[in-house]
Amino acid sequence: MVKVITYGTFDTFHYGHFFLLERAKALGTHLSVCISTDEFNLREKGKSAKLNFVDRLRIIKNINFVDEVYAEKSWDQKIEDVVKLNINVFAIGEDWAGKFDFLKKYCDVVYLPRTKDVSSTLIRGY
Numbered sequence: 001m002v003k004v005i006t007y008g009t010f011d012t013f014h015y016g017h018f019f020l021l022e023r024a025k026a027l028g029t030h031l032s033v034c035i036s037t038d039e040f041n042l043r044e045k046g047k048s049a050k051l052n053f054v055d056r057l058r059i060i061k062n063i064n065f066v067d068e069v070y071a072e073k074s075w076d077q078k079i080e081d082v083v084k085l086n087i088n089v090f091a092i093g094e095d096w097a098g099k100f101d102f103l104k105k106y107c108d109v110v111y112l113p114r115t116k117d118v119s120s121t122l123i124r125g126y
């Protein structure tokens, strides 16, 4: 089994998110998705999602190629998650390019292309 993990808010779930998750899954055979909690978004990212954590989680856990879902509660949990879950590949959109290179000590780190012209910010309108 090749285990992949990715992180994000996934507010107003859109096709850019779906394509990102598909590409992440294609890097291995098992995909874990860590979804930012409402508290983490407000406290650390200064943003308020339109859909609450429970609704965002409900959408993602019903995607049939997503194998596990978890809560992202802090910036610092990634090393622990990767080690504890025996992750082989950390994948995330290229808007984060370089930001998670510190994980290369523990697993492969892949920055995937984003889908053009769609984002939660555009859909929310704030």
Ligand code: CTP
Residues within 6 Å of the ligand: 007, 008, 009, 010, 011, 016, 017, 019, 020, 092, 093, 094, 095, 113, 114, 115, 116, 117, 118, 119, 120, 121, 122
């Ligand atoms: N993503 C993507 N293509 C897009 C939008 C997002 O590949 N058009 C990816 C991001 O790079 C990230 C994941 O989807 O790996 C979750 O992104 P998130 O920040 O939740 O979505 P955005 O639409 O970028 O949200 P925002 O506008 O609030 O930044």
